[in-house]
Amino acid sequence: AQSVAQPEDQVNVAEGNPLTVKCTYSVSGNPYLFWYVQYPNRGLQFLLKYITGDNLVKGSYGFEAEFNKSQTSFHLKKPSALVSDSALYFCAVPLDYKLSFGAGTTVTVRA
């Protein structure tokens, strides 16, 4: 079955430092992969997606993600984190009509 896994429940970084949120996938064929962010008491906001093409995908708010087929990973990255990036991040993969989400990673960026 198509699924994604987020191995880290929490990631803590200092403002200005690089941020990486990990996601690995188990997908047959060519995967579609998504990242969403949920700010406190807010809905899910789309960050970026990988459909095909360049392995490095650029998205909203300065985020990017690298698709790595050999490692079956799609890690989310930001070169310099901001305190306002503190949120819950979800990796997702489409499965038939639905999106299957990872368990989520809580990112805390300290000033």
Place this chain on the structure above:
Amino acid sequence: EPEVTQTPSHQVTQMGQEVILRCVPISNHLYFYWYRQILGQKVEFLVSFYNNEISEKSEIFDDQFSVERPDGSNFTLKIRSTKLEDSAMYFCASSEGYPARTFGSGTRLTVV
């Protein structure tokens, strides 16, 4: 940018009562979805809806749940007799097709 709108943002209801959660999808979208997120847990798929019928539903979506598109613009989720464990954030989403979709900001349902 077009948005998916959900109302109310927060609803409190007594156990056993019926609730209707409302959503206005993006106007040219054809596929509609409901998801839920119990506090601190992952986002779970409930149901997808296309061409005026359910296209897929999860095990969570039992006989207590129903969806409707009553007037061509609204998309509703009804829970007939709420239970404490129905307390969650409910997200509506819509899409033109596969695979991306746009989510609303959610309705927080609290069953007391």
